[in-house]
Amino acid sequence: MILTEKETTAIKDLQTQEQSCIEKYNRYGKEAKDTVLKDLFQNLEKEEKQHYESLGKVLSGNVPTCNCNDRDGKNYSPQATYNSMTDNEDKKNDCFLATDCIGTEKMVSSEYNSNVFKFSEPSLRKLLADIQIEEQNHAEMLYKYKTVNGMA
Numbered sequence: 569m570i571l572t573e574k575e576t577t578a579i580k581d582l583q584t585q586e587q588s589c590i591e592k593y594n595r596y597g598k599e600a601k602d603t604v605l606k607d608l609f610q611n612l613e614k615e616e617k618q619h620y621e622s623l624g625k626v627l628s629g630n631v632p633t634c635n636c637n638d639r640d641g642k643n644y645s646p647q648a649t650y651n652s653m654t655d656n657e658d659k660k661n662d663c664f665l666a667t668d669c670i671g672t673e674k675m676v677s678s679e680y681n682s683n684v685f686k687f688s689e690p691s692l693r694k695l696l697a698d699i700q701i702e703e704q705n706h707a708e709m710l711y712k713y714k715t716v717n718g719m720a
Contacts, residue, residue: 569629569689578683579623582696585676586620589613592672596665601658602649605666608713612669612706619699631691634698641708652718663719666710673707 571579593613600606622632650659680700687693714720 569626569631569692571627571629575687576627578686579626582679582683583620583623583627585679586616586623589616589672589676590620592669596669600662600665602662602717604646604649605662605713608646608709609665609669612709615702615706619702622695622699626692626695631689631695634695636694636698636701638701638705640702641705641712644705644709644712646709646713646716648716648718650717650719654718659717659719662717663714666714666719670707670710670714673703673710677703677707 590613593609593616597606597609597613600609622634625632650662677700680696680703684693684696684700687696711720
């Protein structure tokens, strides 16, 4: 598969977004106080790395198969560390981190939604749509974390 200049630019831009997510989850994983949130950030960082690698394969002419994973968000059920009555600095810190990442996931998901229409290759559009769904899953998982911990 040979990408047009417009398609190549779009994939590189998406890779930049993925790299930013990888760095954010790595940093926030170190800053989080709650081990449940730390684990979530580590898992999301791994998934963002997979997205980045998939886009790299596209740039080299190969479209990887996708699993169309739309269950992670629905099936995620975190354990509560904080409760609605807790009001300490650790909870405030973790709430900020989770909220910031939800905003990032919304923005990245939107980028995939906009960019998917720049491509004519159906397998590539399917891959980008799959990654978009996974980004939505990430936001849902973060929101569930906030909800169960009395932060939403």
